[in-house]
Amino acid sequence: MAIEKHHTPMLDQLESGPWPSFISGIKRLRDEHPEARINEMTNDLLGQLEHSYETRKGYWKGGTVSVFGYGGGIIPRFSEVGGAFPKSKEFHTLRVQPPAGNHYSTKMLRQLADSWEKHGSGLVTFHGQTGNIMFIGADTPATQHFFDEVNEYGWDLGGAGPCVRTAMSCVGSARCEMSCTNELKSHRMLVNNFVDDVHRPALPYKFKFKVSGCPNDCQNAIERSDFAVIGTWRDDMKVDQDEVKKYVKTKGRQYIIDNVITRCPTNALSLNDDDSFTINNRDCVRCMHCLNVMPKALHPGDDKGVTILIGGKRTLKIGDLMGTVLVPFKKLETEEDYESMVELAETIIDFWAENGLEHERCGEMIERIGLANFLDGIGIEADPNMLAHPRQSSYIRLDGWDEAAEEWFERQAEQRAAG
Amino acid sequence: MAAKDMREPIESGCPDPWQYMHPSMRKNFGQWKYHEHPRPGVLRHVAYSGDEIWTVKAGTQRILDVFSLRKLCDIGDEFADGFVHFTLRSNIEYMVTEEARVQPLIDALEQAGFVVGGTQNTVAMISHTQGWLHCDIPGTDASGVVKSMMDELIDEFRNATMPNRVHITTSCCQINCGGQGDIAINIQHTKPPKINHDLVANVCERPSVVARCPVAAIRPAMVNGKPSLEVDERKCICCGACYPPCPPMQINDAEHSKLAIWVGGNHSNARGKPTFQKLVAAGIPNNPPRWPEATAIVKRILKAYKEGARDWERVNEWIERIGWPRFFEEVDLPFTKYHIDTWRGSRSSFNASTYIRF
Ligand code: HEM
Ligand code: SF4
Ligand code: SF4
Ligand code: SF4
Ligand code: SF4
Numbered sequence: 001m002a003i004e005k006h007h008t009p010m011l012d013q014l015e016s017g018p019w020p021s022f023i024s025g026i027k028r029l030r031d032e033h034p035e036a037r038i039n040e041m042t043n044d045l046l047g048q049l050e051h052s053y054e055t056r057k058g059y060w061k062g063g064t065v066s067v068f069g070y071g072g073g074i075i076p077r078f079s080e081v082g083g084a085f086p087k088s089k090e091f092h093t094l095r096v097q098p099p100a101g102n103h104y105s106t107k108m109l110r111q112l113a114d115s116w117e118k119h120g121s122g123l124v125t126f127h128g129q130t131g132n133i134m135f136i137g138a139d140t141p142a143t144q145h146f147f148d149e150v151n152e153y154g155w156d157l158g159g160a161g162p163c164v165r166t167a168m169s170c171v172g173s174a175r176c177e178m179s180c181t182n183e184l185k186s187h188r189m190l191v192n193n194f195v196d197d198v199h200r201p202a203l204p205y206k207f208k209f210k211v212s213g214c215p216n217d218c219q220n221a222i223e224r225s226d227f228a229v230i231g232t233w234r235d236d237m238k239v240d241q242d243e244v245k246k247y248v249k250t251k252g253r254q255y256i257i258d259n260v261i262t263r264c265p266t267n268a269l270s271l272n273d274d275d276s277f278t279i280n281n282r283d284c285v286r287c288m289h290c291l292n293v294m295p296k297a298l299h300p301g302d303d304k305g306v307t308i309l310i311g312g313k314r315t316l317k318i319g320d321l322m323g324t325v326l327v328p329f330k331k332l333e334t335e336e337d338y339e340s341m342v343e344l345a346e347t348i349i350d351f352w353a354e355n356g357l358e359h360e361r362c363g364e365m366i367e368r369i370g371l372a373n374f375l376d377g378i379g380i381e382a383d384p385n386m387l388a389h390p391r392q393s394s395y396i397r398l399d400g401w402d403e404a405a406e407e408w409f410e411r412q413a414e415q416r417a418a419g
Numbered sequence: 420m421a422a423k424d425m426r427e428p429i430e431s432g433c434p435d436p437w438q439y440m441h442p443s444m445r446k447n448f449g450q451w452k453y454h455e456h457p458r459p460g461v462l463r464h465v466a467y468s469g470d471e472i473w474t475v476k477a478g479t480q481r482i483l484d485v486f487s488l489r490k491l492c493d494i495g496d497e498f499a500d501g502f503v504h505f506t507l508r509s510n511i512e513y514m515v516t517e518e519a520r521v522q523p524l525i526d527a528l529e530q531a532g533f534v535v536g537g538t539q540n541t542v543a544m545i546s547h548t549q550g551w552l553h554c555d556i557p558g559t560d561a562s563g564v565v566k567s568m569m570d571e572l573i574d575e576f577r578n579a580t581m582p583n584r585v586h587i588t589t590s591c592c593q594i595n596c597g598g599q600g601d602i603a604i605n606i607q608h609t610k611p612p613k614i615n616h617d618l619v620a621n622v623c624e625r626p627s628v629v630a631r632c633p634v635a636a637i638r639p640a641m642v643n644g645k646p647s648l649e650v651d652e653r654k655c656i657c658c659g660a661c662y663p664p665c666p667p668m669q670i671n672d673a674e675h676s677k678l679a680i681w682v683g684g685n686h687s688n689a690r691g692k693p694t695f696q697k698l699v700a701a702g703i704p705n706n707p708p709r710w711p712e713a714t715a716i717v718k719r720i721l722k723a724y725k726e727g728a729r730d731w732e733r734v735n736e737w738i739e740r741i742g743w744p745r746f747f748e749e750v751d752l753p754f755t756k757y758h759i760d761t762w763r764g765s766r767s768s769f770n771a772s773t774y775i776r777f
Contacts, residue, residue: 010707010708011563011708013708013709014563014566014567014708014709016570017566017567017570018534018570018573019478019480019534019566019569019570019573020478020479020480020487020532020533020534021480021566022480022481022482022562022566023566024480025480025482025483025484025486025487026482026484028484028486029484029485029486032486033485033486045552049551049552049560052551052560053551053560053563053707053708055673056559056671056673056676056705056707057551057671057673058550058551058554058555058556058557058558058671059551060553060554060555061555061666062555067428068425068426068427068428069425069427069428070428075553077553077555091553093553097432097433097434098433098434098505099433099434099435099436099438099439100433100434100435100436101436101440101504102436102504102505102506103436103439103440103441103444103502103503103504104439104502104503104504104505105438105439105501105502105503106491106492106495106496106501106502106503107501108439109488109491109492109503110489110492113485113488113489113492116485117485122484122485123482123483123484124483124485124488125481125482125483125509126483126505126509126511127505127509128548128549129546129547129548129596129597129598130596136482136552136553147428148426151428151429151431152429154431154434155431155434156428156429156430156431156432156433156434157428166433167433168507170507171504171506173448173449173451174436174440174444174445174448174504175444175451175464175472175474175504175514176451176454176464177451177452177453177454177464179449179451182449184436184437187433188432188433188435191432191433192432192433195430195431195432196430198432199428199430215687215688215689216687216688216689217686217687217688217693218507219507220507220598220599220686222686222688222693223598223599223684223686223693223695224598224599224686258729258730259730259731263690263731264690265690265691285688286688287688287689287690287691288687288688288689289689289690289731292689293731295453295454295455296452296453299452299453314594314595314596314598315593315594315595315658316594316633316658316660317631317633317660318633318763319762319763319764320599320695322693322695358627358630359627359630359631
């Protein structure tokens with residue numbers, strides 16, 4: 001049966017131009033999909049979107065929808081103009097956790113597409129900014145049916161609300177020579193330890209894990225996650241001097257001086273008279289720049305591990321925060337290494353769950369109570385790597401100084417003894 | 420339905436990617452040696468084993484209909500090995516192990532209307548969010564803004580001729596799920612919320628709305644004999660934070676919800692520590708369906724950056740070198756008292772030196 005198509009003159013203007021058009025895609029679902037349910041649903045979706053374009057207002061409101069046994073993972077959307085656009089009046093999104101590193105076989109994508117068009121609108125995004133596959137557009141019964149179906153073949157919902165959220169990791173070891181860690185393993189061990197906290201929102205607010213294989217931080221982990229795991233190394237970077245010389249030869253000395261030597265943030269590089277490099281590895285801060293410019297010649301060292309930063313987040317409520325170094329270097333080789341990282345995450349989440357205010361991110365709590373108190377609370381010793389510089393203000397009581405200094409020397413001695 | 424009829428979920432969490440990973444990536448996991456950039460949209464990675472893998476990256480409409488998704492799968496089956504990878508910015512990547520298969524793959528993608536590019540010194544795909552299509556709080560659309568802008572920036576996506584990569588983000592409310600970008604186009608409200616007093620009592624938990632406000636501008640109040648809220652409009656910074664927990668706090672306004680442009684956000688540690696973006700332009704009309712005013716400013720910024728920045732300088736580094744006065748001059752944007760930060764920590768953004776460029 002032919003449907004009465006909404007008139008969409010504004011959206012139609014988004015069909016011209018060379019970039020692929022999402023409007024054309026939605027229209028194909030309306031016009032060419034064999035199922036009337038999808039034709040009608042996408043027709044009304046276009047109608048409502050056109051209405052938004054005309055009035056410059058959104059018309060979705062939230063609500064409560066979840067699948068049996070879970071409290072989160074669905075973004076409920078009910079239309080405020082459902083009278084005019086009844087077929088898309090319930091248009092919920094399912095947040096489904098992607099495989100770590102976002103790898104897919106086409107076979108699996110087709111299976112997901114088949115399930116989705118059976119129950120939902122046929123619109124999907126790989127991926128939302130939080131990292132989930134977003135299956136956009138299903139009514140309440142369909143969210144359950146779709147979830148039941150894909151959950152049987154290996155897919156689970158991500159987080160929504162005050163809970164541990166879906167994690168993200170870069171492509172890393174799978175295809176990047178900069179990688180210093182197994183991103184996939186950290187990603188899955190961390191987030192899958194908290195499945196209960198993902199599915200049943202009961203924390204002060206959201207908590208995100210993100211993993212980047214090196215300080216290029218392709219996952220924006222420092223800026224966008226409460227718990228950032230970033231690969232690094234602590235021995236000397238590996239230098240292939242023959243390749244260095246080849247770069248100098250092909251690019252020219254001036255290029256190497258202007259683009260590598262003088263761009264090192266800590267002046268750790270020098271170009272020798274024979275066109276080889278000398279690298280002061282103790283000054284190098286592992287910024288990645290020289291490795292990025294000369295990937296054939298320079299490589300991370302062999303003693304690899306991760307740096308962990310805590311408390312990154314965006315604007316609300318106190319302003320944007322970057323993560324702060326909590327663990328300058330951690331080896332991740334044995335199962336116990338990984339487990340101790342997961343335990344650290346548990347300790348932090350427990351402390352925050354107890355001490356965070358409602359709707360307060362972990363970084364905001366640290367800002368409120370102070371980094372020193374936070375470290376006390378989770379049992380981690382202060383380390384100069386946590387700071388850009390020591391305090392500037394003299395307004396502090398220092399009567400515990402002598403003991404703290406004593407403890408520092410003891411810890412140093414212990415570390416030396418442990419080698 | 421009675422609970423006994425309901426299916427218990429399998430709490431499997433994040434799936435193991437190993438089963439979906441290209442065989443060559445599995446084989447050489449953690450053993451890659453270096454990469455090259457033979458042309459925009461293509462990367463060649465070489466492993467210590469001597470294996471090579473070519474990656475072809477393509478931009479899509481992000482909001483995929485199942486037809487487009489299946490088309491992407493068809494291309495993967497016919498021209499790659501049936502495996503794909505999605506990037507953080509929602510591009511699709513195909514991997515092949517022989518150079519001869521690269522060009523046919525590129526041709527197939529372009530033939531199907533997808534755009535090959537987005538690697539290294541390109542304007543990468545704009546990372547975006549939901550907007551009017553699906554969010555419950557948006558002041559603008561996201562997919563439409565991005566489609567309009569990418570139509571104009573497509574050559575910069577296809578050709579890697581920028582000084583360094585350019586990451587653009589958009590956000591359709593001031594929560595900013597788009598994140599930090601070299602350039603960010605975000606909603607900025609300019610008037611306090613209009614309160615629908617009839618609804619507050621029914622739908623809002625008043626104490627949590629009061630607590631949400633960053634400047635304590637909201638107070639519980641009785642209006643027309645009913646419990647409601649009032650906003651101290653002299654304090655209100657029009658951030659919209661009260662709107663998600665309380666939809667009657669109507670912050671979105673067809674006229675007064677504007678766009679603002681920010682520059683210099685950079686998540687990488689390369690050459691300098693990560694940086695937050697800074698406000699450069701505001702009061703830009705929220706003008707669907709193609710938002711030409713915002714795109715025009717973005718293009719001016721990109722032009723000045725492309726002409727003025729040195730190799731490897733990201734937008735923030737370029738501005739740090741040339742200074743803010745020259746930045747405003749070069750992109751022909753007004754500098755106003757609103758550029759002076761007033762939020763916590765603002766003092767560290769003032770120039771406490773005689774460093775001035777003449
Ligand atoms: C009712 C309120 C909210 C809704 C419905 C909502 C919805 C969303 C959605 C749909 C996304 C993914 C967007 C996409 O990529 O398509 C997202 C991401 C995000 N949201 Fe929210 N959001 C809400 C509140 C907030 C608040 C209060 C904050 C900040 C304090 C926030 C911060 C973010 C951030 C930073 C992201 C990006 C995630 C990342 O980088 O991992 N959201 N949100
Ligand atoms: S963060 Fe580092 S390891 Fe991961 S993809 Fe980026 S450059 Fe590679
Ligand atoms: S990685 Fe960065 S800090 Fe280290 S030597 Fe290279 S440019 Fe300098
Ligand atoms: S930026 Fe704001 S309006 Fe846009 S999707 Fe995110 S929460 Fe919704
Ligand atoms: S818009 Fe922001 S500042 Fe104004 S009342 Fe609402 S939360 Fe407070």
